[in-house]
Amino acid sequence: MISKFTALSAFVGFMFFSAPVAAQDHGHEDAHYEDAHQNDAHSNGANTVESHSSEDHHDTHDTHSEGHGHADFVPASDTEGRKAVVKETVKHHLADSYDFHIVGPVGFPLPVILIDNGLKIFSSAKFHHGESVATVDGEHYKIHHSKIYKTDAEGTMLLDEAGNHIKPLDFSITKNVFMIMFMAVFMFFLFRGVANTYKKSLVPSKAGRFLEPLIVLIRDEIAIPNIGEKHYKRYMSFLLTIFFFIWFLNLAGMTPLGVNVTGNIAVTVSLALMTFFITQFSGKKDYWMHIFWMPGVPVLLRPVLAVIELIGLVVKPFSLTIRLYANMLAGHVVIMSILGLIYIFASYTAAVPFTGLTLFLYVLELLVAALQAYIFTMLASLYFGAAVEEHDHH
Amino acid sequence: MDKLINDFSIGLFFWQSLVFLLLIFVLKKYAWKPILNAVNEREQSIEDALKAAEKARLEMESLQESNEAILKEAREERERILKEARDMKNKMIAEAKDAAATEADKAIVSAKAAIEAEKTAAIDELKNQAASLSIDVAEKILGQELSAENKQTAMIGKIIEDVKFN
Structure with a gap:
């Protein structure tokens, strides 16, 4: 299932990234139709077509406001100009947007x-x-x-x-907000569907076959070991929701729609703050004792430790925020920059290895998408576990 | 840092928090609870089934053991009954033999006694008959010969002698 999805998304991804460039080529095409080795290049991805045009005379071209809304045609000889185009594309791709752009002129306002x-x-x-x-x-x-x-x-x-x-x-309701709402609705129907299959039989069927092991994994490998048998049930809803929410949105970010929800600081701050508040509100006496008056250390050291613990208290949600945000953002930037290199180098020699490299990074990012969701959930449960832990006092 | 703060959008933060909190509560009610309950229930039922199977296996074992014990007991019982029967048979035969022997002894004894009695009676009878015959003979002889005295005396003497031999 995953591999099919990967292949499909990767394919669609290439089509998408090449779209604006292809559009420019078409504008070009009329003028240089007779040029050699052009036709075949168009059929497979379009990015490499530019190689022939380095010695072309650059007529003025129409602004292509569709695509990412950037750029006149930039000739391949103008490496700096093309770098700027790539930079702009990446930036635009990562930023939130007020309309939902799908491909070419297709999209809808929000x-x-x-x-x-x-x-x-x-x-x-x-x-x-x-x-x-x-x-x-x-x-x-x-x-x-x-x-x-x-x-x-x-x-x-x-x-x-x-x-x-x-x-x-x-x-x-920006693109990101729209995606968050869409994902919420999607998750609701998906998991309610899974829940409903259990009414017929306790054996999971359909999506449940794939999702149930993950739910059990979060319960058995994350919640129970970190929070403990006694308290873990209270946190399951939060942990499950946050895991699938982050994971699905990470995966949505891997689609060519250019949604970058989990790579957005406002989103990760919100998730981290919720984790923070849940942790503090479930803090037991022992938890606060360990922060303000650490047992088992010399009394003189205790205020010092309290300061350090208080800093730790604030750093935890901050690190949660930055970890997820930076990982997802970096993944998008790297993939798009390497794809952009194809455009900048504008040659077959560059296209083949960079396409391969992008594919490799894409697969890596799929792993990171799951890993970051896992890490966030894991750390959240670790913090909850520390909050509800009861020490036997010596 | 400035860029981070600049990127931070209050609106997105607001919507994210709102939608996510709603999502937690809705999913809790419609998905996580039923799913986790179902998973727990299934795990419980699997555990129960395993326990029941184990119990059944133990029961089976004990059943087999008791079956064997019963079988052994039955065999012993059979042996015992057969032995008893054999003993009984031997005893009965012995008793019958004893009884028969006693009866036979008794019969022999009574037969002997009867024979003795008969013999005595026969001897008596014979004696009597001999006596009466003697008398008869004596009468006859006496009737004819007693005329001669010497003959009488000889006769009587002879008779007495005969009787003595008897």
């Missing part, structure tokens, strides 16, 4: 919800993919670097007294 002199709800279609100023109830807004800013009617960003650009409070 609702924008702003709190700025009252609630303002409108479709992100008003921004025309970030190219125009949206006017709502007499206020003007513009998207700049994937964020909404207040502007005047001409699109000049307004400044506050301190000289900063004004950003309205933004509760928009």
Whole structure:
């Protein structure tokens, strides 16, 4: 199942990344149709086509606002220019977005919800993919670097007294929010479906056959050893939800849709904070004793240890946040940068090894997707375990 | 760090927290509880089944043992009954022999006694008959010969002598 999924996603991934470049090539095609060795190159991935065009005369091309909304055609000789294109693509790909772009011109706008002199709800279609100023109830807004800013009617960003650009409070259903909601609904139906199969028979069937061992794994390998037989049941819902939520969203990030939910700091902060609060609220006497007045060490050392423990208290959610965020973000960046190298080098010699390397990294990222979910769940249960632990006092 | 803070979107944080908390509660009710219960139930039933199988195996073993014991007992019983029967037979034969011997002895004794009695009676009878015959003879002789005295005396003497020999 996994391998099929990998192969399929990898394939779709290549098609996706090559799309904007291919689109540019097509713009090019009319002018240089007679050029040698062009036709076959188009059929297999398009990225390498550019090799022939280095000595071409560069006519002006239309802006291709579809795709990632970046870039005029950049000739292969202009390595710096192409680097900038790749950089922009990667950046755009990682950033949140106000509309859900699928491929080429296909996509749909999402609702924008702003709190700025009252609630303002409108479709992100008003921004025309970030190219125009949206006017709502007499206020003007513009998207700049994937964020909404207040502007005047001409699109000049307004400044506050301190000289900063004004950003309205933004509760928009962005691409990431949409994916989170979608994943929540997906998980609800998936796991409710699994739960329902048990009504017929205690033997798992369908998706349950694959998911049940994972659920049991989290119970037997994560929750019980770390939290203990006595308390683990209370935390199972959280641990299971967080594991599958992170894992599925990591995997969704591996699809060519460019969703980067778990690589977004707001999401990981939220997950880590929940873990933090659950830990503190389930802290027993022993837990607080071990933080503020460590038993078994000289009394003079105890305040020092308390300071260190308090720092540890804050560092734990911080490390949870950064670990997941950085891992997922780095994975996306590396894969896209290596794919981008094909575009920058623009030759068959580069295309073959870099495609292979990307495939390798892609498979590695699939592993990382599961691993990060596992680690997050594992650490969360470790913290819960420390909070509910009862020591026998000596 | 600045970039991290700049990347942080309050809206996304809000929605993520809200949706995730809702997801936990909804999944807890509709998925995790039924799934974990089902898994527990199944594990319990497997454990129970294994225990029951073990119990059945032990029972089987003890049953076999008791069967063997019963069989052994039955064999012993049979042996005992056969032995008793044999003893009984021997005893009966011996008793019968004894009884027969006693009876036979008794019969012989009574037969001997009868024979003795008969013999005595026969001897008596013979004696009597001999006496009466003697008398008869004597009468006759006496009737004819007693005329001569010497003959009488000889006769009487002869008779007495004969009687004595008897």
